Amino acid sequence: MKNFLTSSIGKKLVMGITGVSLIGFLVVHCYINSLIFLPDGIRRFTEAGHFMGTNPIIRTLEIGLFAGIILHIVQGLMLTVQNKSKRPVGYNVSPGNKSSKWYSRSMGLLGTLILLFLVMHISHFWVPNRYSQHFGSGYEINLYEKMEMVFQDPIVVLVYVLGCISLAWHLLHGFWSAFQTLGLYTPRYAPLIKGLGTAFSIIVPLIFIAMPVAFYFGWLPPASSYVPSH
Amino acid sequence: MSLNSKIPAGELSQKWSLYKNNCKIVNPANKRSLEVIVIGTGLAGASAAASLGELGYKVKAFCFQDSPRRAHSIAAQGGINAAKNYQNDGDSVYRLFYDTIKGGDYRARESNVHRLAEVSANIIDQCVAQGVPFAREYGGMLSNRSFGGTQVQRTFYAAGQTGQQLLIGAYQALERQVALGNVTMYSRHEMLDIVKIDGKARGIIARNLITGKLERHFGHAVLICSGGYGNVFYLSTNAMGSNVTAAWKAHKQGAYFGNPCYTQIHPTCIPVSGDHQSKLTLMSESLRNDGRIWVPKKQNDNRKPNEIPEDERDYYLERRYPAFGNLVPRDVASRAAKERCDAGYGVGTSKQAVYLDFAAAVIRYGTIECSKQGNHSPSAEEVRKYGLAVVKEKYGNLFDMYAKITGEDPYEVPMRIYPAVHYTMGGLWVDYELMTTVEGLYCLGEANFSDHGANRLGASALMQGLADGYFVIPYTLGNYLADDIRTKAIPTDHPAFVEAEKQVADRINKLMSIKGKQSVESIHKRLGLIMWNKCGMGRTAQGLQEAIVEIQALKKEFWSDVFIPGTIEGMNNELDKAQRVADFIELGELMCKDALNREESCGGHFREESQTPDGEAQRNDEEFMYVAAWEYNSDSKWTLHKEALNYEVVKPSQRSYK
Amino acid sequence: MEHYNMNLTLKVWRQQNAQSQGAFETYSVKEISSEMSFLEMFDVLNEQLIHEGKEPITFDHDCREGICGACSMHINGQAHGPWHETTTCQLHMRAFKDGDTIVVEPWRAAAFPVIKDLMVDRTAFDRIIQAGGYISVNTGNAQDANNLPIAKDKADESFAAATCIGCGACVASCKNASASLFLSAKVAHLALLPQGDAERKTRVLNMVEQMDKEGFGACTNTGACEAECPKGISIMNIRRLNAEYIRAGLSGSIAK
Known part of the structure; x- marks a missing residue:
């Protein structure tokens, strides 16, 4: 069927599928990051980071991840613009929050905020890391040390916190909405999905926020306290 | 001109079969060049237009609303009768026929009513096949309920929205024919005259309600399916747009008008609240199954209903009609309410209302529910709590509607009701084939004088509209058009069209x-x-x-x-x-x-x-x-x-x- | 229930026809009874305008008992006004108080162009039904109704979807002007019944294609449609629509 993924529902399916993949990515990302809060955290984190950065399967998946992110962003922005055009003359009095949640109506805006944050985030960590691997020393950079350095700037910390808050609202709607779009939000599973989604949208961003904040306030051991064994 | 009702010869129960076996038919190739105009897209019009489209006729359907789905058939609440005898309670075609004749006070034509009863069962089959979601039992079988004026359970229903579901079924069948190109739909169009050529109906003049332009449309035959004329009373349960115009234009072009004075006044409607009132709202007849109707025994009693003790209440229907009590037919119940109000016993601010009280039903159901739970000496509160739950389940949507309109809570105080104009049994006179006294001009559904005599039984209007459209007109129209296959479409610059416009x-x-x-x-x-x-x-x-x-x-x-x-x-x-x-x-x-x-x-x-x-x-x-x-x-x-x-x-x- | 009278200011959208520019006009109405319906209040205003020799306000309405789906006013920012699960015609003036200003606008959507004043063209809904919102059964094809038992819960669920009145409040309330709730109600109504099974796949694909062609937006699951639907049609129907769509698409069924 030629229009399967380009019809109004098809486009939403693309959003849903990429959205769920990104949720999967967040689980991994969040898991690895949270290692720093464990005893011997620097080592655990660094080893996991090394694995992720060098394992060929992961590196292949990374390409898929980027494709998914880009698709999610481009499709999302296009949908937002297209949907906006379906009401050329707006209302004088808008319903406000009487019939829907503000964040469910603001996915395009929240997504854009996340995108801006993401640009900064990638340029902080992913870009220098891959550059070093392929065009520099041939090895990964010390990400823990990099974090310690980056999160000294209170403005950067603030942007990270705001980015994660945007992510939280985005997920609060996006999580269940993806399941709804994929036809899986059945009455039987609806409470589970909704509950899981809410928990996820709070816990995951909180962990992400915890890192810059912890670094900024010096709650974590300094990078210099860890000497790689090899 | 003398009236020829064209009732086929033969025994009553065989007439329709004999007619169908002997009537002329049009072959499929010829149907394609025959054009039929249908005015109105309620149950009768939509079902006729769809069925004729399926047969291959070129159909043009007109309605004044923005969509055929808005026709006022949609507002019918209670149900549709059919002689299915699924309840094994002794129903039969004959019994449905008999009840309808008796309910109509012996003023309807036997042959038409019998045909109606015969095709009633096919209607249910057809509607189910279309996907009409009728109420069902746990075993998956169709459910029935009883209705006024009958002793069997033959009424099929879809909660309190039977008319809506049936109309949506017919509407979908109609839209399917539109998609297939067999029917052309003209919504927001009003028919303003019939065009006759050589004594035969050959088209209409219609006004496009958006542009205001007059249009000429040719048809080999014209079907008027425009509903009843209750709005002549200004206040009625009809929709604001319901009108007699199509039927009246036909009448002035030679179609006789049958029994115009037969009007059904429905006993259970929400009373008028003031001069601003634009329409009246029906509370389904089914409420009389459990509600008791009463007025105070004292004239001009201004006490609140709950303050009037039991022995000062006059349950006048139970008093006057002990055998049927609150379930007497509509005309009887309406007149009794009027009699009490005229005599000065009316209630409410206008004094033009009577009470419909569910207190007794609440206690009855509450006691039953409590005893089901093994509680044989329940407190008054317990009885009330469980009784209200039962009443809510049965009539919740009606109670909510009443509360929205009146601002009163019918679970706390008795409903106030008064009769209101609801249905018109009269209409264009038609013969057995549903043709009016103008050749080629047909009339279906409530718009014709038809099958209900002087009084219509509940749940019979939907049955008649669909019977006419799905199962009668496809045969009788063919019998007429078979002689018309040589008539080419007449150009609309014909002098008759020019003059009519x-x-x-x-x-x-x-x-x-x-x-x-x-x-x-x-x-x-x-x-x-x-x-x-x-x-x-x-x-x-x-x-x-x-x-x-x-x-x-x-x-x-x-x-x-x-x-x-x-x-x-x-x-x-x-x-x-x-x-x-x-x-x-x-x-x-x-x-x-x-x-x-x-x-x-x-x-x-x-x-x-x-x-x-x-x-x-x-x-x-x-x-x-x-x-x-x-x-x-x-x-x-x-x-x-x-x-x-x-x-x-x-x-x-x-x-x-x- | 205590009745009271009120004086109101109305800001109403006036537009001569589809081509012309519209604008808000302000009117005041006096001695409006709390017992009136919202449309009866409009009747009063229209009579007032006629007596002043002006053109009355055009709006769609017919049954005035909440079932035909004709009435369609956006009142103070809400489709059909402030009452839950209530059409404009069933909204009563008890919902307002003396001195209130009420803003009344037509449904706003590219697929629902304004015809005049508060009246819009909703024939797009008819065309969506034409694309497949039916079961293809000619008159006379049917078998005995009870030859096809349908489980009560399925029948009830199907009925709940079928109670849609096609008023367009879902489109009017959706920030994307999406017709998904309307479409999904029909798809669910027919998909839940065994009679509808034969055309299940082509139906959903064709209807979605038509919805897109008409210029409705995509569903982003804000839930505004469900909140404003006068019949309480659930967005669980949209879930079913999506599932039906995926099922039909993956099985390689060809639309049209």
Whole structure:
């Protein structure tokens, strides 16, 4: 069927599928990051980071991840613009929050905020890391040390916190909405999905926020306290 | 012209089969070149247009609403009758036929009613196949309920929205034919005249309500399926747009009008609350299964209902009709309410209402529920709690609607109800084939005078509309068109079309040029008051004579002092309304004349001069066992034709519900 | 229930026809009874306008008992006004108080162009039904109704979806002007019944294609449609629509 993924529902399916993949990515990302809060955290984190950065399967998946992110962003922005055009003359009095949640109506805006944050985030960590691997020393950079350095700037910390808050609202709607779009939000599973989604949208961003904040306030051991064994 | 009802020969139960076996048919190739115009897209119109489209005719369907799905059939609540006998309670085609004839107070044509009962079962099959979600039992079988005036459970229903579900079914079938190109849909169009060529109906003049332009449409035959004329009373349970215009134009072009005075006043409607009232809302007849109707025993009692003790209440239906109690037929219940209110026992601010009380039902159901749970000495609160739950489950949607409209909580205080105009049994006279006295002009559904005699039983209107459209007209129309296959489509520049359009345009110009001072609405309201007071639930010779004079005067006033703002071009709702009201005024006069002529009481027509000593309706079969078919001659002039009703199978008797 | 009268200010959208520019006009109405319906209040205003020799306000309405789906006013920012699960015609003036200003606008959507004043063109809904919102069964094809038992819960669920009145409040309330709730109600109504099974796949694909062609937006699951639907149609129907769509698409069924 030629229009399967380009019809109004098809486009939403693309959003849903990429959205769920990104949720999967967040689980991994969040898991690895949270290692720093464990005893011997620097080592655990660094080893996991090394694995992720060098394992060929992961590196292949990374390409898929980027494709998914880009698709999610481009499709999302296009949908937002297209949907906006379906009401050329707006209302004088808008319903406000009487019939829907503000964040469910603001996915395009929240997504854009996340995108801006993401640009900064990638340029902080992913870009220098891959550059070093392929065009520099041939090895990964010390990400823990990099974090310690980056999160000294209170403005950067603030942007990270705001980015994660945007992510939280985005997920609060996006999580269940993806399941709804994929036809899986059945009455039987609806409470589970909704509950899981809410928990996820709070816990995951909180962990992400915890890192810059912890670094900024010096709650974590300094990078210099860890000497790689090899 | 004498009336020929074309009833087929043979035994009553065989007539329809014999007719179908012997009627002429049109071969599929010829159907493609035959055009049929359908006016109205309610149950009758939509089902007819869809079925004829399926057969291969080229159909043009017209409705004044924005979509065929809005037709007022959608508002029918209770259900649809069918002689399926799924309940094994002794129902049969004959019993449905008999109940309908008796319920109609022996003023309907036996052969038509029998056919209706015969095809009733097919309707349910057809609707289920279309996906109409009727109520079902846990075993997956269709559920039935009982309705007024019958002793079997034969009513199929979809909660309180049966009409909606049936109409959506017919609408979907219609839209399917539109998609297939067999039906062309003209919504927001109003038919304003019939075009006759050589005595046959050959087309219509319609006004596009958006552009205001007049259009000519040719058809080998024209079907009027435009519903009833209850809005002649201004206030009724009809939709705001429901009108008689299509039927009335047909009437003025030679179609006789049958039994115009037969009006059904439904006993359980929400009372009028003030002068602003624009329409009345029905509370389903099913409420009378559990509600008890009463008024205070004292006149002008201003106490709140809950303050009036049991022994000071008059359950007048139970008192007068011990056998049927609160479940007497609609006409009887309505008149009894009027009698109490006229005598000064009415309740509410207007004193034009009676109570419909569920307190006893709450206690009855509550006690049953408690005892189901093993609680044999429940407290009053427990009984009430469980009883309310049962009542809520059965009637919740109706109670909510009542609360929205009145602002009162019917779970706490009794409902106030009063009769309101609901359905018109009268309509264009048709023969067995549903053809009017104009050749090629048919009339289906509530718009024809049809099958309900002088009073319609609950859940029978939906049955008749769909019977006519799905199962009768496909045969009878073919019988007519088979002789018309050589007639080529007539170009609409034919002089008859030109002349008809000119007449319509002249009338519109005339209306717009009056530029008087009164609004259409205000004149319509005055017409409604005359009709309600003098041609409503109780009619007298004197009142009717007065009404005729008053209506004639009102007509003069209308044509000299009405004000219609806006222009002819473009959308102009006031102009649309004015044309309808002009027709209602003329119809009102004919209704009064018919009511005056019929010096007997039967069904919905109650002549106060003709009642038994204890105030019941007194029929006069010797003099009035006929259909009154009125031929239009000229302004305010009609000739009465009589179609004698010959009862071969049923023996008419005085209806008694005591 | 205590009745009271009120004086109100109305800001109403006036537009001569589809081509012309519209604008808000302000009117005041006096002595409006709390017992009136919202449309009866409009009747009063219209009579007032006619007496002033002006053109009354055009709006769609017919049954005035909440079932035909004709009435369609956006009142103070909400489709059909402030009452839950209530059409404009069933909204009563008890919902307002003396001195209130009420803003009344037509449904706003590219697929629902304004015809005049508060009246819009909703024939797009008919065309969506034409694309497949039916079961293809000619008159006379049917078997006995009870030959096809349908479990009560399925029948009830199907009925709940079928109670849609096609008023368009879902489109009017959706920030994307999406017709998904309307479409999904029909798809669910027919997909839940065994009678509808034969055309299940083509139906959903064709109807979605038509919805897109008409210029409705995509569903982003804000839930505004469900909140404003006068019949309480659940967005669980949209879930079912999506599932039906995926099922039909993956099985390689060809639309049209």
